[in-house]
Amino acid sequence: MVRRTRFNDSDCPVARSVDAIGDWWSLLIVRDAFDGSRRFGEFQRSLGVAKNILTARLRVLVAGGILDVVPAADGSSYHEYVLTPKGKDLFPVIVALRQWGEGHFFEPDEPHSELIDRRRGRPLRALEVRSADGRRLDPDDTVVNKVDQPRTPAGTRPE
Amino acid sequence: MVRRTRFNDSDCPVARSVDAIGDWWSLLIVRDAFDGSRRFGEFQRSLGVAKNILTARLRVLVAGGILDVVPAADGSSYHEYVLTPKGKDLFPVIVALRQWGEGHFFEPDEPHSELIDRRRGRPLRALEVRSADGRRLDPDDTVVNKVDQPRTPAGTRPE
DNA sequence: CAGAATCCTATGCGATACTG
């Protein structure tokens, strides 16, 4: 009955995001879109995914407002797929995944595709989680307010 | 032959990250770990996932060095699952997904679980992608160097 | 409570062939 594992109804934004993206293919399609891919064939060759899967994923991404379909720039009768503003807002997600991967799955000298600052040609700064007033935050410096407990009653959990 | 869709051999850090995480359940387990869950039952109730799936995912996360198994703090004979440093490095990924979800899948007044700065009790600052020298970067301000083209030959692609 | 062990079904996804 459930089309796939669905998290949509959760009150957690992470769950809804995950649900909206759909699957890993979709995320890699978005990555490719950030990397400049626009055409069906570009995605297909880059990902090596079956064409029917790609078709389905593109459709879902478009329906989800992450990609937009525009007429091909070369005048052909085909489409191009471009990121919507909502899609572009996934930039930090992709960058975060990229940096995590760079840090943990490549040898120091192992070559890998690299996201660079176009202007200076240099790699990006590592993402930093910060408080509203600008302090760097580690995971332990944060807490999650569940929705059923709108605020911590005063004094955190009786640890 | 392929156990699941695998992206492991890619030279793209995003693909390797995605592959290492495994699936959405795993990511939500990590989210819960950041939120303070440690016990099997906590994850299970929070996620509503089948126990065999949870068992399998926990195992993979431990094998992948994202979670660690430690003896239960309450002296029982069970385990607790805690984030390794590598797991904690996923913090920006979770935060990025959270913020994307907050921005696009909730009405302005719709309640949702919220990650807050423990010290001030306030929501976090939005993640910002920055260059090495600190400039804010939009997607269009960046380029990806594929590994087969170690550097852009001088003058970007003939656009 | 924390798992392990089975069983079963829906479906993700790859492969291939067809169309315009």
Next chain:
DNA sequence: CAGTATCGCATAGGATTCTG
């Protein structure tokens, strides 16, 4: 080249039962 249409298998993952 950019899809659409079919087929088929592997498996993710849900439900249930059993154990220390």
